Amino acid sequence: MHYNIFQDAEGKRKHKGGCDCGQVRYEVIAPTQVTAIECSCESCSKRQARYFPVPADQFRLVQGHGHLSTFGAGTARHSFCSTCGVQSFFIPAGGDNDVVGVMPHCLDPGTMKKVKTERRDASKSPPPSRAR
Secondary structure (H helix, E strand, C coil), rough: CCCCCCCCCEEEEEEEEEEECCCCCCEEEEECEEEEEEEECCCHHHCCCCEEEHHHEEEEEEECCCEEEECCCCCEEEEECCCCCCCCCCCCCCCCCCEEEEEEHHHHCCCCCEEEEEEEECCCCCCCCCCC
């Protein structure tokens, strides 16, 4: 039997990602196949935001604390690189800091096997819950 030391028995592994210029970098423990949410709220639609939720304790900002600008009060908190403008993760509305939304297109290539996308009607659906 072949074992991948970077992947656990549940199909989760460490993924690395970040912004375009490299100032913001993170690591996240997540499955190798995820369902990304395409939110229909006005803000996400205009940015064409697509993300998959992970428990906040499975996300670690490795570098770029001083390069992040954040907007959103009382709803989702959107952080983006103040140098290149890329949003590679955010705190979803209603997530009360226990969930991080990770943009799959901002992950480094090679660790994610499949990303399926589901559209979420923001007017009818609750925010993502802590997924394990």
